[in-house]
Amino acid sequence: MTDTDAAEHLTPIPTEQLRFELPPSFDTVGGERRHRKERLAAALRLFARLGFDEGVAGHITVRDPQHPDHFWVNPFGVPFPRVKVSDLILADSAGHVVEGRYHVNQAAFVVHAQVHAERPDVVAVAHSHTVHGRALAALGEPLEPITQDACAFFEDHEVYTEYTDAIVDEAGSRLIARALGPAKAIVLRNHGLLTVGTSVDAAAWWFIAMERACQVQLAAKAAGRPVRIAREDALRTREQLGGDLVAWINYQPMFLSVAAAEPDLFQ
Template sequence: MTQPAQPPGQEPAPIPPDRLHLAMPPEHTSLREARAHRKQRLAAALRLFARLGYDEGVAGHITARDPEFTDCCWVNPFGIPFRHVTVGDLILVNQEGQVLEGRHHVNQAAFVVHSRVHSARPDVVAVAHSHTTYGRALSALGEPLEPITQDACAFYEDHALLDRYTGVTVDEEEGGRIAAALGSHKGVILRNHGLLTVGDSVDAAAWWFLQMERACEIQLSAKAAGKPVPIDHRSAVATREQLGSDLVAWINYQPLYTSITRDEPDLLS
C-alpha cells in the first residue's frame, strides 16, 4: 500500500513497525511442509556452494535431518555436481547408510561423518562439509580461527580443532571422532582436511560454512601481510553473543537464498 501524498514541505509520516516486512524463519503446519522446505533449502545451498567454488570432484556434502524420520537425512547424491542438483535429485539416507528414497548412491564419507554428527547433536538440523581452498590451507597449519575481525568473533570459543589426520573418512569410528571434536560448537576445523559446520537450519549451517571459509581466508591473508591485532576477550565474547546465533545466521543467509533461487529456479524442481 502506498503512502498518501503529503503536503509540500511536510515530512512523510513514519510507517508503523508492524507494517514493515522482516524475514523470519517460517513456522510449518505439517511435516510434509517442513520436509519440502528443508529439501528446497538444501538444494539451494548446494547450488550456492557450486557458485562459490566449494565443490571439487565428488568431495563435499550437506545434509538436512528429516523432520519426521529424525534419524534419517536428506543429502546430495554421489557423483552429481552441486551446480546441477535439484530438489528431485536429493536422496534420503538412514544411519546405516541405506538409501530410502532417491535414484542415486550416497557418498560414503557423507554417511559416516554426517550420521555421527546428527546422532550426537539432536539439536542440529543441517551439517555442511566441503574441501574449500582456505579451509584446507588453515587446517594444514593446525591452527584455530583467531578473533581478528568482527565476523570471526562469531566463532570465538565456539569452534574446535580436530588436531589429527587419519586419512579418508570411511569408517564410523572416525566419524565419531569428528562428532566428539565438534562437541557443542557450530564448527570444527579438521586438520589437513577442511571445515565442517552445523546449524538448526540448512540456512544457518550454510551461512556458518561460508563465514568460516571467509574467516580462514582473512586470517591467512592478514598473517601473510603482518601481525594481526586481536580483539580482546571481553569484546570478542560480546560480539559473539550479538552475531553468533543461528537466528542471526539465518537472517544473514536470506539474500543469498533469494539470489540463487531467482537466478536458478530450476533447482526447486
C-alpha cells in the same frame, strides 16, 4: 522546501507494517520436509557459485522432520550446480539409501551421521573441501578473533587434531562428532571445515562465513601481525553475531539470489 524540511514532515511507517521475514513454521511434516529439501538444493547451488565444489567431495545433510535418524543429502556424483530437489536422496544413519535413485558418498556421510547422532539439536551439517579452509586446516590452527566476523566463532569452534583418511569409519567419525561438542564448527586438521546449524540456512551461512574468515586470517598473517580483539569484546560480539537466527537472516539475500536466478533447482 529543502530535503531536510521534507524529511522532518515524513511520518514513520508503523513497525508492524514493515516486512521482515523470519524462519517459517509448518503445519504439516510434508510442508517442512519440502522446505528443508528446497533449502538444501539451493545451498548446494550456492556452494557451486562460490567454488566450494570439487570432484565428488562435499556434503550438506539435513535431518528429515518425521524420521530424525534419516537425512536428506546431495547425490553422489551429481554436480552441485545441477542438483534439483528431485535429485536429493534420503539415507538412514547407516548410510543406506531409502529414497532416491542415486548412491550416497559413504566415506563422507558417516561423519555427518555421527554428528547428527551426537547433536540432536542440529538440523543440518555442511562440509566441503574449500581452498582457505584446507589451508588453515593444514596449519592445524583455530580461527582467531582478528575481525568482527571471525568473532562469531570465538570460543564456539574446535580443532580436531588427528588426521582423517579419505575413508572414515564409524569409530573415527564418532571421535570427530565428540570433538565438535556443542560448538557450531570444527577445523579438521589437514582436511577442511565442518559446520552445523538448526537449519540448512544457518549451517550453510556458518560454512561460508568460516571459509571467508580463514581467507582473511591467512592473508592477514601473511602480511604481518594481526591485532587480536580483546576476549571480552570478542565474546560480546559473538553474542551479537553468533546465533543461528542471525546466520539465517544473513543467508537470506544469498538464497533469494540463487532461487531467482536458478528456479529449476525446485523441480
